[in-house]
Structures are given as structure tokens and as C-alpha cells.
Amino acid sequence: MKHFILIGLLTIFTYAENYTFLVKPYQKEIELEAKIITEIAASSLNEPLKLFIPEISKLEKSVYAQYTTLSATCEDANFIFINKNVDEKSICRSKNTLYFTNNYRKLLSDERYFGAFFWNKSRPNIVFIQRRLQAHRIHLPSSFEQFIESIE
Amino acid sequence: MIKIFLCFALSASFAFSETIDYLLNEYERASDNSLQTVDEKIGHVIHYSQQEIRLMQYRTLNDILRELPVFNVNSNRFGLSTPSLVGTKTTTSGFFRFFINDHELSSGYDQSTLLSWGDLPLDFIDHVEIYYGESSFSFGNETGIYYIRIYTKEPEKENASEMNLGVNSKKAYSQSFTQSQTLENGWKYLMFVNQSRTLKESDYKNQTLNANGIRRYLFADASNETSRVTAAYTDFSSNNYAGLSIDAIPDDGRMRSKDFFVDVTQFFLDDRSIKTNLSFDANKRDYYEENAQGLWLVPVLDLTHLGLTIPVVFDEELEVFKTNAFLSKTFAGDDNTFLTAINVQHKSYDVNHRTTTNFLHQTTDVGAYNDFDTETIGSLIVQDSYRLSDDVTLVANAKSDRHRRNGFMEDSTDSLYRIGAIYTPTDYLGLKSFYTKTAIAPTFYTIDYAAFFDKELQSQRYRFYTVEAALTLGESKVNVTYDHVAIDDFIYYDPTVGFLNVDHTIHTEGLIFDYEYALSRNDKLHLNYYTSTLSETINNSTKGGYIKYMGSYQKWDYFTSLIYKNAYRYETIRVPSSYNVSLGTTYHLTKDLSYSIKINNILDKSTRSLYQENVSGTFMLEDDSDRSIFVSLQWIF
Numbered sequence: 018m019k020h021f022i023l024i025g026l027l028t029i030f031t032y033a034e035n036y037t038f039l040v041k042p043y044q045k046e047i048e049l050e051a052k053i054i055t056e057i058a059a060s061s062l063n064e065p066l067k068l069f070i071p072e073i074s075k076l077e078k079s080v081y082a083q084y085t086t087l088s089a090t091c092e093d094a095n096f097i098f099i100n101k102n103v104d105e106k107s108i109c110r111s112k113n114t115l116y117f118t119n120n121y122r123k124l125l126s127d128e129r130y131f132g133a134f135f136w137n138k139s140r141p142n143i144v145f146i147q148r149r150l151q152a153h154r155i156h157l158p159s160s161f162e163q164f165i166e167s168i169e
Numbered sequence: 170m171i172k173i174f175l176c177f178a179l180s181a182s183f184a185f186s187e188t189i190d191y192l193l194n195e196y197e198r199a200s201d202n203s204l205q206t207v208d209e210k211i212g213h214v215i216h217y218s219q220q221e222i223r224l225m226q227y228r229t230l231n232d233i234l235r236e237l238p239v240f241n242v243n244s245n246r247f248g249l250s251t252p253s254l255v256g257t258k259t260t261t262s263g264f265f266r267f268f269i270n271d272h273e274l275s276s277g278y279d280q281s282t283l284l285s286w287g288d289l290p291l292d293f294i295d296h297v298e299i300y301y302g303e304s305s306f307s308f309g310n311e312t313g314i315y316y317i318r319i320y321t322k323e324p325e326k327e328n329a330s331e332m333n334l335g336v337n338s339k340k341a342y343s344q345s346f347t348q349s350q351t352l353e354n355g356w357k358y359l360m361f362v363n364q365s366r367t368l369k370e371s372d373y374k375n376q377t378l379n380a381n382g383i384r385r386y387l388f389a390d391a392s393n394e395t396s397r398v399t400a401a402y403t404d405f406s407s408n409n410y411a412g413l414s415i416d417a418i419p420d421d422g423r424m425r426s427k428d429f430f431v432d433v434t435q436f437f438l439d440d441r442s443i444k445t446n447l448s449f450d451a452n453k454r455d456y457y458e459e460n461a462q463g464l465w466l467v468p469v470l471d472l473t474h475l476g477l478t479i480p481v482v483f484d485e486e487l488e489v490f491k492t493n494a495f496l497s498k499t500f501a502g503d504d505n506t507f508l509t510a511i512n513v514q515h516k517s518y519d520v521n522h523r524t525t526t527n528f529l530h531q532t533t534d535v536g537a538y539n540d541f542d543t544e545t546i547g548s549l550i551v552q553d554s555y556r557l558s559d560d561v562t563l564v565a566n567a568k569s570d571r572h573r574r575n576g577f578m579e580d581s582t583d584s585l586y587r588i589g590a591i592y593t594p595t596d597y598l599g600l601k602s603f604y605t606k607t608a609i610a611p612t613f614y615t616i617d618y619a620a621f622f623d624k625e626l627q628s629q630r631y632r633f634y635t636v637e638a639a640l641t642l643g644e645s646k647v648n649v650t651y652d653h654v655a656i657d658d659f660i661y662y663d664p665t666v667g668f669l670n671v672d673h674t675i676h677t678e679g680l681i682f683d684y685e686y687a688l689s690r691n692d693k694l695h696l697n698y699y700t701s702t703l704s705e706t707i708n709n710s711t712k713g714g715y716i717k718y719m720g721s722y723q724k725w726d727y728f729t730s731l732i733y734k735n736a737y738r739y740e741t742i743r744v745p746s747s748y749n750v751s752l753g754t755t756y757h758l759t760k761d762l763s764y765s766i767k768i769n770n771i772l773d774k775s776t777r778s779l780y781q782e783n784v785s786g787t788f789m790l791e792d793d794s795d796r797s798i799f800v801s802l803q804w805i806f
Contacts, residue, residue: 037599038209043207122353135351138328160188160190
């Protein structure tokens with residue numbers, strides 16, 4: 018019984034979602050963003066993921082590195098997630114690299130992106146453009162079908 | 170037994186496996202917690218997340234303020250909701266500071282937000298943080314002890330238009346429209362417009378006092394990763410409730426205020442370690458009152474010739490301008506973060522029109538009450554936070570404010586500092602403590618209304634220490650906070666002669682107990698109780714607390730709350746305890762359309778405000794709020 022109480026208490030402390038003081042930068046949102054992007058990238062590629070985020074922040078770097086392999090340069094990556102307003106010319110262009118954005122308007126106007134992860138009406142959204150998925154020969158798992166749209 | 174426990178743990182793990190839908194849902198929940206801006210190093214924080222604002226149907230900022238611990242919100246003689254120190258009904262402008270994003274909202278005249286940004290609608294607000302601590306160390310500008318940071322919704326997380334319409338059983342209404350977009354070039358904007366009708370009426374001696382009025386707000390914000398531009402306008406017009414009338418029943422009266430600000434922030438360098446901010450605020454206010462029994466207008470009264478100087482008509486129009494420039498540089502290392510900043514603020518005050526008419530119907534063009542009408546404050550700020558070990562962080566701040574004033578007011582310098590420590594020995598236990606020395610300078614308003622025998626008021630000097638302990642146990646969280654405040658030269662408004670520096674040290678202590686329990690992922694119980702002592706005569710509640718329960722089930726959100734403030738006695742009047750019970754529910758017809766109903770003050774036992782009928786006469790009591798039902802709808806498109 019003592020063991021049970023001890024394990025119970027440890028579990029309570031370990032799984033407590035509450036925090037006392039947020040002394041370190043709050044990173045729960047970046048953690049979830051990293052998990053979602055990693056899930057999307059891994060499902061879109063037929064090879065191990067090498068992710069590149071232009072102008073990645075220190076915090077993003079430490080969090081994303083927990084879930085995937087980060088590429089130091091654009092050229093070495095097979096999946097590029099552009100989540101900041103960066104100079105488009107500074108991003109390498111390769112046929113075999115997949116480009117993903119967090120800006121829906123960019124997705125619509127720039128053929129390079131095959132999908133976007135963005136917010137709409139206070140809810141996170143994922144959109145893949147069917148024609149661009151076909152062009153890149155990407156076969157997504159069935160759980161992603163709900164996000165595929167036939168936008169021209 | 171252990172095997173059974175392990176099986177249970179594994180099943181739970183499978184149940185919460187991380188599918189893409191689950192991750193998106195969690196991402197939305199994490200965003201609703203609105204914790205990204207919390208800064209534990211600047212004080213003791215009370216946090217109102219987007220989820221809580223939505224579930225509890227907090228409609229305006231005052232809905233939040235009235236439940237805060239060691240805090241009272243009452244109505245003043247003009248019918249405006251006024252925050253005051255616990256135990257007092259003293260409107261200590263400057264003690265409370267309000268920020269929208271990083272811009273301080275207040276009039277340059279009296280440092281108050283009541284006329285301009287009071288009762289701000291929360292339709293475009295993401296979350297609110299209330300800090301018990303010194304605000305000016307972090308933002309450079311004017312000092313304050315208890316400050317409220319209001320954060321607007323992030324346009325990149327909205328990308329939508331939103332309509333909010335609501336009306337209450339007293340025929341007050343609020344209508345808002347919010348629009349936000351992220352553009353292809355990375356810029357994003359948020360725009361908000363609102364019109365609200367406020368109603369406050371009381372029957373007094375067979376007459377109706379009212380502060381019924383209209384408030385309008387326009388807010389626009391555009392930003393990208395390194396720049397932010399905000400512009401906002403608000404105006405307000407209403408009747409003046411009891412006003413300045415000696416018998417508390419004006420024959421006629423009105424108040425008007427127009428307020429505008431523009432605020433530009435720019436970050437430099439890759440790590441955004443250089444920050445510049447430039448802002449400009451303009452405030453125009455009109456006041457008119459007439460009363461055959463006379464008006465107690467302190468600045469024009471001559472106690473030796475009261476019959477000739479008591480006005481029966483008072484008409485005033487003022488303009489106040491405030492310009493602020495801020496520059497900071499942060500040096501961040503692995504364990505040490507050092508910030509240095511300079512801030513310059515210039516305030517000017519013009520009297521466009523100020524006349525009084527006395528009992529003999531003689532009209533006097535009063536003009537400025539005195540020659541103090543500009544002030545420039547130069548500030549130098551340093552801040553260091555040092556991580557001594559994994560579980561100990563030390564914080565130190567110092568600031569010097571040089572006030573240069575024109576006219577009869579002399580220049581002065583206030584030196585402020587703060588030291589503190591945060592200790593988190595385990596994930597479930599934390600301790601935090603600060604000692605602060607600060608000062609709140611007099612304003613144009615306090616000098617205008619200063620007692621005739623000492624017009625040159627000194628800065629109020631505050632020394633306070635605070636200790637907070639936080640403990641989390643599973644889904645529970647307990648916080649206990651203690652504060653001790655000593656105030657020298659407190660600027661107090663004596664109704665007969667006006668503002669004066671109190672000649673002795675005022676002491677106040679407070680103890681806050683706070684308990685939160687998450688009954689499930691969607692349901693939460695929140696208890697709070699506080700008690701305080703004050704070394705002066707008490708004329709407001711000193712104890713209080715609340716019980717809140719909020720949650721959601723399928724398409725329904727629901728809440729109920731009880732806010733308690735204790736009874737007290739002032740001279741011959743006994744003011745009963747207040748039990749403000751509210752409940753409400755929201756039905757989400759679709760993800761984008763919802764209807765809400767909220768019943769306020771069900772028991773009709775709201776807090777009550779004390780007014781003095783004559784200058785040295787009897788006291789009267791008026792309810793701060795009535796029982797009412799509010800229905801509203803929200804449509805996102």
C-alpha cells in the first residue's frame with residue numbers, strides 16, 4: 018500500500034500540468050508546432066527528414082531539435098518550413114526539396130509551397146493543395162486527407 | 170498492484186496518442202492559455218487567459234477588476250468605476266497603471282483611465298495580466314504599484330472578422346466589430362471598433378442621479394517581426410451623476426472626453442535586443458455642471474469669502490498632450506540578462522476654457538489655476554536578472570527619474586530600486602520575493618486641486634516587500650502571497666480642502682490565498698480569499714474573495730461566480746457585506762456562431778459606495794451595480 022501511495026504521489030507530481038512560476042521562456046506552443054510540422058514533414062517524405070527553418074530563433078532551434086534533425090543549411094535540407102518574413106531570394110531552390118509555409122496568402126500565390134500551417138478564425142489549420150501534392154508525388158496518410166483542397 | 174498501475178498508465182498513454190487532430194486540438198488549447206507574455210521577474214502575476222475570459226463571459230475590463238484581491242472597485246461622484254486601495258475609497262491615481270500591449274493608457278492630466286479607457290470592452294482582447302510590482306522598471310514611463318497589462322488578440326491567430334452584439338435588461342448595449350488579417354508580405358493588422366451605451370442610475374431624495382452615457386472605441390494595430398504601429402481613439406460623453414454639487418443633486422451636468430494615441434515600436438539587430446518606442450497621447454476633456462445650491466470646486470474656493478467664491482455654474486475645457494521616447498538595449502547571456510534603457514517623457518496641459526458663475530450671477534474667466542503646465546521626466550533604467558543556479562534567479566532594478574517642471578513647482582529627482590529572488594527547488598514548489606522602493610509624483614490634477622496652504626505637493630514614497638509561495642499538486646495549484654507596504658507623503662484628497670501630503674507613514678498589509686483545481690480538462694474551480702490591515706480609518710472593504718466555477722461540455726460553456734467583499738463601518742454608517750453572484754452560459758450553434766446569456770448580481774447585493782452629501786454633512790450609500798441580464802451573440806466570419 019505504501020508503494021502504491023508513493024507511486025501515486027510521484028505520478029501526480031510528474032504529470033502535473035500546472036506550473037509554479039514560468040521562470041524559463043514558455044515553449045509549449047513551439048513544442049506543439051514542432052510536433053505538427055515534424056508529423057507533416059515525415060508524412061510527406063519517403064526519406065528521413067532533414068528540416069531547415071530560415072532565420073530560426075534560439076528557442077525554436079532547441080525545441081525543434083528534440084523532435085527532428087535540423088539542417089544547418091538550406092541546400093542540405095529536404096523539407097523547408099518558412100515561418101518568418103524572409104528574403105525569398107536567400108532561400109535555395111531545389112526540385113527535390115519540399116517547401117511549406119505558415120502564410121495562407123503565400124501558399125495561394127507561390128507555386129513553390131505545397132501546403133501551409135496557419136491560423137484561421139482562432140483555430141489552427143492545415144491546407145495541402147492537391148495539384149501540387151501530385152506534382153511532387155506526395156502520398157499523404159489517410160489522416161491528412163481532410164486537409165487536402167483542390168485549389169487551382 | 171504495481172502491474173495493475175502500469176497497465177493503467179499504458180492505457181492512458183494510448184488513449185492520448187498524438188494523432189494530427191489531437192495535436193491541433195492541443196495547439197489551440199495551449200494558445201488559449203495565453204501564457205507567452207507572462208514575465209515572472211516583474212512582479213506577482215494574476216493571469217486571465219483567453220479561455221477564462223470566454224468561459225466567464227468577462228465583457229469589459231471592470232468585470233475582471235471588481236474581483237481582484239486586495240483591490241476595490243467602486244463608483245465615484247461622477248458615476249465612473251474607480252479602482253481604489255483596499256480599505257480606502259481613495260482614488261490614488263498613479264497607484265494603478267493600465268497598458269494595452271506595451272502602451273500605457275492614461276490621461277496626462279491625472280494619470281487616470283476612467284474618462285478615456287475605462288470599461289474597455291474585451292471583445293478584441295486575448296488576455297489580461299495583473300502584476301503586483303513596479304511597472305516603470307520594465308516600461309520606462311510613469312511609476313505604479315499595481316498594473317494591468319491588456320494584450321490584444323494576435324492577428325496571425327485570428328485571420329477573420331468578428332461581430333459581437335449584446336444588450337442588457339437595463340437597455341445598455343455594446344456592439345463591436347473586429348477584423349484581422351496576415352498579409353503576404355508578413356505584415357499583419359488588427360482593427361477594432363465599438364460603441365457601448367452605459368447606464369448608471371440611482372434614486373436619491375426622490376430624484377434620479379445618472380451617469381448614462383455613450384463610449385466609442387477605435388483601435389488599429391499593424392506589425393511585423395520587427396515593427397509595431399498602434400493608433401487608437403476613444404470618446405465618451407455622459408451625465409455627471411452627483412458631480413461637484415454640494416447637495417449631491419446637480420441641476421444639470423455633462424462630461425465629455427476624447428482621447429487619441431499613436432505608438433511606434435521598432436526592434437533592431439537579429440536578436441531584437443535594441444528596442445525603440447515613440448508615442449504620442451492627446452486628451453481633450455469638457456466638464457459642465459450647474460447647481461443652484463452651489464458646487465464644491467476646491468481650486469476656486471476662498472474659505473474666508475465662501476459666499477462669493479462658491480460657483481453655481483462651472484464650465485471647463487482642457488487639452489493635455491504627452492510624448493514619450495524610450496530606448497533600451499538588452500545583453501543576454503546564458504545565465505545573465507542585463508537591460509539598460511533611457512526614457513524621456515514630456516507632458517503639457519492647456520486650459521482652453523474655464524469659467525465659473527457665482528450666486529450673484531457674476532461669471533469669472535478662471536483660466537489656469539496655477540502656472541504649472543509642463544513637465545519633462547528623464548529616466549535612466551538598469552535591470553539585471555541572474556540565474557544563480559538551476560532553481561534560483563536573482564533580479565535587481567534601479568531607476569532614476571528627474572522631473573523638470575515649470576512654474577512654481579520645483580524640479581525633483583526620485584530614485585527607485587528593487588531586488589528580488591525566485592526559487593523553484595522542484596517542479597511543484599516555488600517561492601518568490603521582492604523588496605521595492607519607489608515614488609509616485611504629483612500630477613497636474615493633484616496640483617490643481619491641492620490644499621491652498623501647501624500647493625507644492627511632494628512625491629508619495631512607497632517601500633514594500635512581497636513574498637509568494639506556489640505549490641502544485643496534480644490538478645491543483647495553491648498560491649499564498651503576503652505584502653507589506655509603507656507609504657510616506659501619501660497624497661490624500663480631503664473633501665474640504667483638496668489634496669495634501671499625509672504627514673505620517675501609512676502602513677498596510679495583505680495576505681492572499683488562492684486555490685485552483687482542474688476538475689477535468691474542461692472544468693475548473695477557483696477560490697480566492699484575502700485579508701488586509703490598514704493603519705488609517707477604514708472606509709472600504711478590507712477582506713474579500715471569490716469562488717468561480719467554469720467549464721464546457723460539448724456545445725455548451727457555463728460559469729458561476731460569487732464575489733465577496735466584507736462589511737465595514739464608517740462613522741455612523743454600517744456598510745453591509747457584498748455578495749455578487751453571477752452565472753451564465755454560452756451555446757455554440759456552430760464553430761463560428763454562439764449565443765450567450767449572463768445574469769449579473771442575482772442577489773442584488775453588490776458593493777456600495779459612500780458619498781458625503783454636504784462637505785461636512787451626512788453620508789449616503791449607493792449600489793455600485795444593479796441586478797441585470799445580458800444577452801449577446803458572437804459571429805466569426
